[in-house]
Amino acid sequence: MSRRGRVTVGVLIGVFLLFTLMGWAVEVWTDWLWFDEVDYTQVYTGVLTTRILLFFAIGLAMAVVVGGNLYLAYRLRPLLRPHSAEQATLERYRMVLTPASAPGSRCFP
Structure with a gap:
């Protein structure tokens, strides 16, 4: 993904989270005011x-x-995995991804 695409996705996720949290905050504040009114x-x-x-x-x-x-x-x-052309390709991916699956390591570059 290009830098511009990553920035766009980040902004969209941020806006979504902002609106979600604002909606939750409005609900909590409204309920707080009601409960405060009735002590x-x-x-x-x-x-x-x-x-x-x-x-x-x-x-x-x-x-x-x-x-x-x-x-x-x-x-x-x-x-033990059977060796075929497909398995050889998968083995290359497996060798790259195995260190990333270790506990405490980063999974995404």
């Missing part, structure tokens, strides 16, 4: 805290599940 801000604080904790807990659980599946798929892969 139950501690209830809304509890609701927000619970939502945020659930978001991170489920995200962590899913990361563990996906990471475990990736680890198992890597460990249980067949070690």
Whole structure:
């Protein structure tokens, strides 16, 4: 992808995230004002805290599940592959990508 294309994609992603966060912030602020009006801000604080904790807990659980599946798929892969023209081409890609799949390394250049 050209430099111009990467910049365009970055700007579009940034605008999307900005509008998404603004929509969420408007919703939170409106609910906060309503709960403040009826003097139950501690209830809304509890609701927000619970939502945020659930978001991170489920995200962590899913990361563990996906990471475990990736680890198992890597460990249980067949070690001997039949050699053909297609396999030789794939082997070159595999040799390039294997260092990038090491834990703690960058996956994208």
